[in-house]
Amino acid sequence: MPQEPKKSRQTTKDPVETSVPAPLPLKLSLEDNLQEFSRRIGSSSDIVIRHYKSEAKPPLTLAFIYIDGLVNADTVNQAVLQSLMENSTLNGDSITTEAAFNLIKEHILPVGGVKEARTLEVLLPLLFDGYTLILFEGLQVALAADTSGWEKRSINEPTSQGVIRGPKEGFTESLRTGTAMLRRRLKTADLRIEEYTIGQRTGTGIALVYLKGLASEQVLTEIRRRLNAINTDAILESNYIEEFIQDGGLTPFPTIQNTERPDAMAGGILEGQVGIVIDGTPFALLAPSTFFNFFQSSEDYYQRYDISSFLRLIRYGAFFVSMLLPALYIAVTTFHQEMLPTTLLISLAAQREGVPLPAFAEALLMELTFDVLREAGVRMPRTIGPAISIVGALVLGQAAVQAGLVSAAMVIVVSFTAISNFVIPSLAIANSIRLIRFVMMFIAASLGLFGIMSFLMVLLIHMAGLRSFGVPYLSPVAPMIPRYLKDIFIRVPLWGMNMRPKTNLGKETRRQSPHQKPQPAEDAAKPSPAQPKPQGEGPA
Amino acid sequence: MNGKIGTTQAVLLVVNTILPTATVVLPIIISTYTEQDAPLAIILSTLAGLLIAWIVGTVIQNSNGAPFLDWVGEKSSPVVSVILGLLMLQFYLDTTATILREFVNFLKDNVLINTPITVLVILILFITIYMVRQGIEAIARVNSLVILLYLFFVPLYLLGLYSDLNVHHLLPMFDHSLAEITLASLTPTAWMSEVAVLLFLAPYLQYPQRAKIIGWTGLLFVAILMMLILITALMVFGPEFIKLSAYPGFATISILRVGRFIEKLDILFISYWVLSIYLKFAIFLFVTVECFKQTFRVSSSRPFIGALGLIIALECLFSWQSSAKLNNYNQEGRFVVFFLFNVLVPLGAVLLNRLHKARSKRKGLET
Numbered sequence: 001m002p003q004e005p006k007k008s009r010q011t012t013k014d015p016v017e018t019s020v021p022a023p024l025p026l027k028l029s030l031e032d033n034l035q036e037f038s039r040r041i042g043s044s045s046d047i048v049i050r051h052y053k054s055e056a057k058p059p060l061t062l063a064f065i066y067i068d069g070l071v072n073a074d075t076v077n078q079a080v081l082q083s084l085m086e087n088s089t090l091n092g093d094s095i096t097t098e099a100a101f102n103l104i105k106e107h108i109l110p111v112g113g114v115k116e117a118r119t120l121e122v123l124l125p126l127l128f129d130g131y132t133l134i135l136f137e138g139l140q141v142a143l144a145a146d147t148s149g150w151e152k153r154s155i156n157e158p159t160s161q162g163v164i165r166g167p168k169e170g171f172t173e174s175l176r177t178g179t180a181m182l183r184r185r186l187k188t189a190d191l192r193i194e195e196y197t198i199g200q201r202t203g204t205g206i207a208l209v210y211l212k213g214l215a216s217e218q219v220l221t222e223i224r225r226r227l228n229a230i231n232t233d234a235i236l237e238s239n240y241i242e243e244f245i246q247d248g249g250l251t252p253f254p255t256i257q258n259t260e261r262p263d264a265m266a267g268g269i270l271e272g273q274v275g276i277v278i279d280g281t282p283f284a285l286l287a288p289s290t291f292f293n294f295f296q297s298s299e300d301y302y303q304r305y306d307i308s309s310f311l312r313l314i315r316y317g318a319f320f321v322s323m324l325l326p327a328l329y330i331a332v333t334t335f336h337q338e339m340l341p342t343t344l345l346i347s348l349a350a351q352r353e354g355v356p357l358p359a360f361a362e363a364l365l366m367e368l369t370f371d372v373l374r375e376a377g378v379r380m381p382r383t384i385g386p387a388i389s390i391v392g393a394l395v396l397g398q399a400a401v402q403a404g405l406v407s408a409a410m411v412i413v414v415s416f417t418a419i420s421n422f423v424i425p426s427l428a429i430a431n432s433i434r435l436i437r438f439v440m441m442f443i444a445a446s447l448g449l450f451g452i453m454s455f456l457m458v459l460l461i462h463m464a465g466l467r468s469f470g471v472p473y474l475s476p477v478a479p480m481i482p483r484y485l486k487d488i489f490i491r492v493p494l495w496g497m498n499m500r501p502k503t504n505l506g507k508e509t510r511r512q513s514p515h516q517k518p519q520p521a522e523d524a525a526k527p528s529p530a531q532p533k534p535q536g537e538g539p540a
Numbered sequence: 541m542n543g544k545i546g547t548t549q550a551v552l553l554v555v556n557t558i559l560p561t562a563t564v565v566l567p568i569i570i571s572t573y574t575e576q577d578a579p580l581a582i583i584l585s586t587l588a589g590l591l592i593a594w595i596v597g598t599v600i601q602n603s604n605g606a607p608f609l610d611w612v613g614e615k616s617s618p619v620v621s622v623i624l625g626l627l628m629l630q631f632y633l634d635t636t637a638t639i640l641r642e643f644v645n646f647l648k649d650n651v652l653i654n655t656p657i658t659v660l661v662i663l664i665l666f667i668t669i670y671m672v673r674q675g676i677e678a679i680a681r682v683n684s685l686v687i688l689l690y691l692f693f694v695p696l697y698l699l700g701l702y703s704d705l706n707v708h709h710l711l712p713m714f715d716h717s718l719a720e721i722t723l724a725s726l727t728p729t730a731w732m733s734e735v736a737v738l739l740f741l742a743p744y745l746q747y748p749q750r751a752k753i754i755g756w757t758g759l760l761f762v763a764i765l766m767m768l769i770l771i772t773a774l775m776v777f778g779p780e781f782i783k784l785s786a787y788p789g790f791a792t793i794s795i796l797r798v799g800r801f802i803e804k805l806d807i808l809f810i811s812y813w814v815l816s817i818y819l820k821f822a823i824f825l826f827v828t829v830e831c832f833k834q835t836f837r838v839s840s841s842r843p844f845i846g847a848l849g850l851i852i853a854l855e856c857l858f859s860w861q862s863s864a865k866l867n868n869y870n871q872e873g874r875f876v877v878f879f880l881f882n883v884l885v886p887l888g889a890v891l892l893n894r895l896h897k898a899r900s901k902r903k904g905l906e907t
Binding site: 458464 | 546548549647651652655663664667670671674675677678679681682684685688803804807810811814815818
């Protein structure tokens with residue numbers, strides 16, 4: 001039996017490379033061009049090809065191509081088809097094809113964007129962006145009119161980052177809506193938006209948004225380099241970009257923030273971060289991001305500084321509880337019973353008396369049960385969602401304790417851990433802790449508190465070595481920069497944060513005039529020796 | 541990953557280079573000789589330590605932060621530098637192995653009584669190798685964070701012991717002869733001389749010209765904390781009972797309580813101590829690797845970290861099996877070895893530099 005020759009590694013082509021055809025210039029014959037279009041895009045039902053022949057002699061022959069659903073039908077009909085068909089000059093005998101081309105391009109088409117293209121490789125992406133293509137018989141150049149207008153979701157409240165006080169609008173899946181929302185918040189000439197198209201099959205639009213002069217050039221260069229280095233066929237969500245450009249490789253910690261709040265992104269951009277808005281998802285990215293950025297919520301700045309500071313401290317506490325509580329419970333009940341006061345020890349021992357499982361197995365069972373419930377809650381239709389809480393609370397909580405499978409203390413530990421996990425404002429870092437918690441539990445069951453401390457040391461050293469686009473992940477705590485701690489563990493009043501923290505390799509810059517602490521009129525009128533007069537700095 | 545470290549970070553590195561093992565071992569050694577006069581031994585050893593820091597700082601200032609063995613090679617000859625490098629490598633391998641042994645001995649005695657020592661050694665070694673691979677910059681950052689926790693632990697320690705402190709246990713003062721105090725100060729001086737690790741950290745110092753300040757500040761910080769631990773242990777147990785515990789510092793913590801609701805906090809302090817000793821071990825492993833790198837002039841030391849770690853683990857497991865032997869070395873042998881490598885070697889380097897300068901001047905005059 002003849003054997004098929006083996007394909008060598010070198011001859012196996014990369015699917016991404018094969019999807020890039022050689023540039024094909026347009027031909028003089030309109031029919032040939034249309035045939036080539038049909039060959040490339042097939043005869044899909046949503047592609048509309050409309051022929052037009054003028055009354056002139058010789059007639060001007062054109063073809064319009066657009067994709068139904070991606071274009072605004074009214075714009076196509078009124079601004080393109082009607083304008084051209086009813087134009088008397090185009091129907092006159094004396095006009096040549098070249099003259100008609102220029103006339104259409106310069107005068108007839110009443111749409112904002114008109115582009116000229118000579119190859120199919122330029123025309124096809126425009127077609128998929130909702131442009132209407134106009135091909136001419138006898139010309140090797142075509143026009144593309146911006147008629148895009150597909151159905152979009154309206155602006156809604158963010159689902160994952162809600163606030164009690166503050167703006168209620170979130171990004172949508174539209175890139176342009178996203179950039180417009182940022183533009184509306186940052187009305188400055190320094191705002192820059194750079195666009196990229198990534199993904200050879202998805203052609204996803206990506207916008208790099210930053211404030212010139214505030215964002216570090218070093219960071220910008222690095223982000224641009226990493227974006228340009230992405231060679232993939234599909235970008236469907238911001239996580240695709242995040243995984244391709246984030247530092248740290250196999251780190252469990254996120255080094256890029258994601259947000260669906262335009263106000264949060266504007267706040268980040270104002271502190272020198274760079275925003276990355278991706279078409280097709282309401283989740284945009286912010287980089288560089290340090291560990292402490294993930295504990296800041298937009299609402300921290302929309303309510304009083306004292307309550308914001310308190311809540312921030314609660315979040316750090318919840319972070320440690322979420323990561324360590326089950327592991328500490330296992331370590332204490334297994335290795336270090338002497339740590340517990342006698343009465344508590346007796347109470348715990350009595351609860352665990354009939355439990356057949358060791359503390360680790362008990363904790364693992366409950367944690368996995370909670371994760372199953374949580375995942376089921378996400379997938380389950382909303383109408384039967386409350387059933388989950390009944391099943392979780394009654395069947396798996398109360399019944400399991402009564403059946404003697406788990407102790408009541410363990411149910412309390414797992415519940416408090418789960419609730420603490422939801423206190424953390426960033427889902428990205430909350431998810432990191434979910435995984436780390438399991439490792440901690442295993443180590444606690446094997447080596448007790450020493451194991452927990454050892455793993456904490458590994459995590460600490462890992463985080464200390466991590467960088468986000470050149471910015472140390474634990475800055476400004478390690479390395480310690482005391483004057484930038486005003487917005488880390490607590491938030492000082494806004495009038496106390498005159499300088500913009502230098503966490504992005506950029507320059508430390510002033511964001512507002514000093515001495516803005518409100519004072520009674522008579523005190524403010526007196527010149528104070530401790531407070532020198534402002535040196536004519538402009539308002540923020 | 542080996543970036544430059546700032547002056548404060550370097551000071552804090554010096555603190556954790558000395559303190560974690562010193563707090564465990566020193567109180568029993570010092571109080572055996574001098575009982576209630578133990579604080580005087582600390583003062584004497586601090587003065588000696590400051591002198592050593594001056595010598596080490598002078599070497600770093602002269603070399604302007606250049607790798608120590610390369611600089612010695614330039615000033616003398618490459619042969620001298622290689623021989624000195626081999627001897628120092630042996631010294632650092634031994635020292636790191638004893639640190640590891642003290643670490644696992646403590647864990648075995650107090651925390652994980654049933655866990656085999658080999659398991660502990662392998663685990664600690666893997667973690668420390670990972671730390672060293674992350675670089676001195678990352679170690680220095682974590683070290684600063686860990687030392688920051690003193691702000692929580694020191695007040696808790698003092699508050700918890702307040703009701704048990706008996707100042708009369710410190711009396712009568714000056715009850716021991718100068719000879720006894722000098723003898724008691726030898727071991728802490730040996731520990732203070734560990735400031736000489738700066739010789740190998742010098743290439744990573746952002747401002748090597750501040751080496752003396754780094755050494756002095758670090759040693760003063762260490763002296764204050766050692767004094768605090770020793771005086772409180774003495775005030776709680778008295779000069780006689782303190783000798784009965786192998787780890788008086790931790791014995792003091794075991795009686796610590798705040799009100800009627802916070803007590804039995806030894807495991808909390810031990811957990812904190814575990815973090816500190818990891819850092820101490822990482823600093824010494826880093827210095828050992830750096831010494832190896834400079835001696836054998838290898839461009840990247842990363843492939844050798846594991847191999848050096850393995851040698852340290854084997855030495856820890858098979859050369860220091862007996863705790864009595866290790867205690868004996870700490871009391872009697874350590875001072876001689878440390879004096880040789882941490883004092884005489886840098887002093888020799890200072891003299892070598894002076895000689896070299898004098899020769900160059902003479903040559904300049906002759907020409």
